[in-house]
Amino acid sequence: MPAHVLAVIDHDCPGTEDMHDPLYFCVGLRLQFGGIDLVLRGPAVSSALVAADGPAPPEGNGARLPNPQRYVRSLVRAGVRVWVDDADLAGLRRDGQVLIDGVRTADTDAMAARWNEYEEVWFL
Amino acid sequence: MDGQTGPRWDLLLVVTSDQYGSVRFGTVRRLIDTALRSGHSIQVWACGEANGLTELGPAGAGHSPGEGSPAAGSRSRGGKRPAAEQIGALAAGNVGRFTWLACQTCSGERGAGEHVPGLPTPSFSDLRDYVAQAAKTVFIGGA
Numbered sequence: 001m002p003a004h005v006l007a008v009i010d011h012d013c014p015g016t017e018d019m020h021d022p023l024y025f026c027v028g029l030r031l032q033f034g035g036i037d038l039v040l041r042g043p044a045v046s047s048a049l050v051a052a053d054g055p056a057p058p059e060g061n062g063a064r065l066p067n068p069q070r071y072v073r074s075l076v077r078a079g080v081r082v083w084v085d086d087a088d089l090a091g092l093r094r095d096g097q098v099l100i101d102g103v104r105t106a107d108t109d110a111m112a113a114r115w116n117e118y119e120e121v122w123f124l
Numbered sequence: 125m126d127g128q129t130g131p132r133w134d135l136l137l138v139v140t141s142d143q144y145g146s147v148r149f150g151t152v153r154r155l156i157d158t159a160l161r162s163g164h165s166i167q168v169w170a171c172g173e174a175n176g177l178t179e180l181g182p183a184g185a186g187h188s189p190g191e192g193s194p195a196a197g198s199r200s201r202g203g204k205r206p207a208a209e210q211i212g213a214l215a216a217g218n219v220g221r222f223t224w225l226a227c228q229t230c231s232g233e234r235g236a237g238e239h240v241p242g243l244p245t246p247s248f249s250d251l252r253d254y255v256a257q258a259a260k261t262v263f264i265g266g267a
Contacts (some may be wrong), residue, residue: 124265
């Protein structure tokens with residue numbers, strides 16, 4: 001069952017701690033609207049990629065992920081379903097990079113056919 | 125909010141960055157003018173960098189995305205930013221048809237000063253209510 005709100009981000013997320021960062025805004029949106037789904041397309045797909053052999057730092061040990069990846073991981077842990085576009089992922093993923101645990105891949109063009117299942121679609 | 129259940133405003137415009145909000149305030153201004161000219165009501169929710177558009181203060185004080193440039197976000201000699209003056213005048217001249225909402229949560233996070241008097245300063249937690257009371261919400265902020 002889809003959430004009420006679908007958020008779509010299709011441009012680069014700088015990772016600033018400010019509402020003008022789309023992922024930061026998305027964290028606020030989840031708090032406001034409860035269940036949301038998130039689709040990352042284009043350059044935004046990079047926000048869901050981490051080094052496969054890098055440390056997986058637990059919260060609070062001082063080893064921080066860059067903000068975009070931290071926001072995505074935080075959203076996944078909060079129960080947000082996050083998809084990245086599979087075609088964009090193929091073009092952006094570098095050797096040794098993997099998706100953040102819990103992030104799924106999809107043909108997000110095809111997902112547009114399901115937008116009407118959501119009460120709101122936000123292009124952040 | 126006044127507890128009405130149906131949409132009370134035709135359009136809610138959410139602005140968060142200086143890309144469309146402050147340095148290029150003209151984009152938002154044109155959307156406001158177009159909505160009003162076509163007989164629609166419009167509210168603008170200003171988060172993030174755009175929150176500073178209606179901030180008041182002494183000339184040169186505080187932070188501004190547009191400082192150092194002739195952008196709308198920078199302060200005029202009198203202390204107000206040009207955008208703040210425009211927004212204040214628009215709100216005063218279009219009561220019930222135009223409101224600028226300076227997100228109080230963003231103001232707090234950014235250490236902002238006073239905003240143009242008379243403008244609502246709702247918390248970010250009120251955003252959902254404003255969305256519910258708008259027939260259409262358009263988000264044009266972003267990085």
